Amino acid sequence: MPHSRxxxxxxxxxxxxxxxxxxxxxxxxxxxxxxxxxxxSHVVYVVDDSNRLVGAVELKDLLLDEPDKKLSSVMRADxxxxxxxxxxxxxxxxxxxxxxxxxxxxxxxxELVGMVFTDRLLDALNWMNTQNVYRLAGxxxxxxxxxxxxxxxxxxxxxxMVWLLFSVIVGVFVAGGILKHFETAIITVPAVTFFIxxxxxxxxxxxxxxxxxxxxxxxxxxxxxxxxxxxxxxxDLITGGLLGIVLGLVTAVSSLLFFTDFRLALVLFISMMxxxxxxxLVGFMIPYLSHKKGWDPAIVSAPVVTSIKDVLALLIYFLxxxxxx
Amino acid sequence: MPHSRxxxxxxxxxxxxxxxxxxxxxxxxxxxxxxxxxxxSHVVYVVDDSNRLVGAVELKDLLLDEPDKKLSSVMRADxxxxxxxxxxxxxxxxxxxxxxxxxxxxxxxxELVGMVFTDRLLDALNWMNTQNVYRLAGxxxxxxxxxxxxxxxxxxxxxxMVWLLFSVIVGVFVAGGILKHFETAIITVPAVTFFIxxxxxxxxxxxxxxxxxxxxxxxxxxxxxxxxxxxxxxxDLITGGLLGIVLGLVTAVSSLLFFTDFRLALVLFISMMxxxxxxxLVGFMIPYLSHKKGWDPAIVSAPVVTSIKDVLALLIYFLxxxxxx
Numbered sequence: 051m052p053h054s055r056x057x058x059x060x061x062x063x064x065x066x067x068x069x070x071x072x073x074x075x076x077x078x079x080x081x082x083x084x085x086x087x088x089x090x091s092h093v094v095y096v097v098d099d100s101n102r103l104v105g106a107v108e109l110k111d112l113l114l115d116e117p118d119k120k121l122s123s124v125m126r127a128d129x130x131x132x133x134x135x136x137x138x139x140x141x142x143x144x145x146x147x148x149x150x151x152x153x154x155x156x157x158x159x160x161e162l163v164g165m166v167f168t169d170r171l172l173d174a175l176n177w178m179n180t181q182n183v184y185r186l187a188g189x190x191x192x193x194x195x196x197x198x199x200x201x202x203x204x205x206x207x208x209x210x211m212v213w214l215l216f217s218v219i220v221g222v223f224v225a226g227g228i229l230k231h232f233e234t235a236i237i238t239v240p241a242v243t244f245f246i247x248x249x250x251x252x253x254x255x256x257x258x259x260x261x262x263x264x265x266x267x268x269x270x271x272x273x274x275x276x277x278x279x280x281x282x283x284x285x286d287l288i289t290g291g292l293l294g295i296v297l298g299l300v301t302a303v304s305s306l307l308f309f310t311d312f313r314l315a316l317v318l319f320i321s322m323m324x325x326x327x328x329x330x331l332v333g334f335m336i337p338y339l340s341h342k343k344g345w346d347p348a349i350v351s352a353p354v355v356t357s358i359k360d361v362l363a364l365l366i367y368f369l370x371x372x373x374x375x
Numbered sequence: 376m377p378h379s380r381x382x383x384x385x386x387x388x389x390x391x392x393x394x395x396x397x398x399x400x401x402x403x404x405x406x407x408x409x410x411x412x413x414x415x416s417h418v419v420y421v422v423d424d425s426n427r428l429v430g431a432v433e434l435k436d437l438l439l440d441e442p443d444k445k446l447s448s449v450m451r452a453d454x455x456x457x458x459x460x461x462x463x464x465x466x467x468x469x470x471x472x473x474x475x476x477x478x479x480x481x482x483x484x485x486e487l488v489g490m491v492f493t494d495r496l497l498d499a500l501n502w503m504n505t506q507n508v509y510r511l512a513g514x515x516x517x518x519x520x521x522x523x524x525x526x527x528x529x530x531x532x533x534x535x536m537v538w539l540l541f542s543v544i545v546g547v548f549v550a551g552g553i554l555k556h557f558e559t560a561i562i563t564v565p566a567v568t569f570f571i572x573x574x575x576x577x578x579x580x581x582x583x584x585x586x587x588x589x590x591x592x593x594x595x596x597x598x599x600x601x602x603x604x605x606x607x608x609x610x611d612l613i614t615g616g617l618l619g620i621v622l623g624l625v626t627a628v629s630s631l632l633f634f635t636d637f638r639l640a641l642v643l644f645i646s647m648m649x650x651x652x653x654x655x656l657v658g659f660m661i662p663y664l665s666h667k668k669g670w671d672p673a674i675v676s677a678p679v680v681t682s683i684k685d686v687l688a689l690l691i692y693f694l695x696x697x698x699x700x
Contacts, residue, residue: 082439086439092433109434113438114410114411145494151494167476170474179504179507180591183504184587184588186511188580188584189584189588197610203610214584214622215621215625218577219625221577225573229568233565236561236565240558244555247546248546250576251542252546254579263509263514266517288528293536296536297543300540301543364572
């Protein structure tokens, strides 16, 4: 989509570029001449003789500074700039951190190519977030328009189908295959069947929670993400262990209301604990590995995490059934 | 959280307020006096005698307009302003639509209380989106800090537990209850068990996709949301019907590889179609009803949609088993 790159949001006119050698007075005069017929930014960008961006002066500084000083001596040399190829999230961080409403955009040689206003970034961020939310739900892309004509409906179907088809195939061949493998256990103790939905649901939900947190963190590419990652994983695993104990107890005790089978209750309790920890590990590993591979964590995670934890939850449950029942 | 309201992002100083009766020259002189010692916005807000906001003049207009004109005659009377109590999303739409990097904030009486810069809105939007993504995963709130101390871990556990507990209880008592009710079918034809994961997963995934789309739409409170809603629902139901047919066929044909039971294949095909349409209706109804009730669609939808469609998928499947098998 055109929206996903910073480039789309760069304005290439409406700003003034001046050489650092001229004076404040000259700059102001030039500004007035240009600004009269066309709307321009209130920031004047300062370049050196080879046209590389060296700083910027705000219009208010031109008004308040001494008229005879050179631009290069009154400009802010640290005026925030960003590379044209930078991700939008980096432009957002820069604007928030430096508290600016516009920033200079430079190419790889440091030459000014334009600027980005924060209102365009708001637009970009909104779009990006819609895309991310859609991807978490396994929809390939958000479309701008709703359209009831056939080609549009087919495209919309394709956007949703890819991941649904994947999960149906995993569901039939892997989850179904596991259940077929443990057929005798099901026939011997049909009660085990009744807890398949709750165990699969639990694994799925807790795994999704974890992957959501990590996808968000990795997409934002926060500074110092490495150390935070380990800390967050540790916190998540402890939380997950506790959740597994509490919800495992709830499930085990509830099962006794249906079937007074203490060994089944024990299997449920242990399975819930194991599923919790394993689902959290999967919920972490998948976004982490996609990030390392340079793939967008959001597009890979939700579908894959959901399918893997479905299968693992079943496997864990039936392994404990075989061991303990 | 303090972050969720526009109020938090309003700047109450650093801007200049002038009466519309003074001249451009006087305004510029005043601006220079104030701007010298403290940083101020490049927009001058214009108020009437009862201090109500009537317009604004940009610094560049003060420089370019005739010095003897009155502010009230050179100001933009339509300078964008927003009510203090407006949702952040509305401020974002305003900034994007009007292409502005700051806006005036007024109270219910039209008195200026401050302004919002778009870099603060970027911060707000980023935070809001993180909250929304977390809520979709059934996490009550995003916390700023990761902390390995016990009180923090317990709070993090609570944030995730509420919805997990809800889904565990629904899973045991409702989904488990349904399976117990259809116990004889399971004992008679154990093959039906093998397709429980794929049917529940399918209902869940397709329902989540739909609710994601509608939650996003309703949260953004787009203009003309009513007509778009109906159109999107129609498109979604057609798409869902088609997806149900295609994936129902995939499931039915695959089932024949495990069990050469044509009636089971027919049950699977019809169930998938029904589940698809019902899951989409639920995925639409829940966010729509929470929106109507004035609740945040994102906080209610994911957990409730997932649980309801789990239960409905099972019910639909076993009803067709009873009817056709």
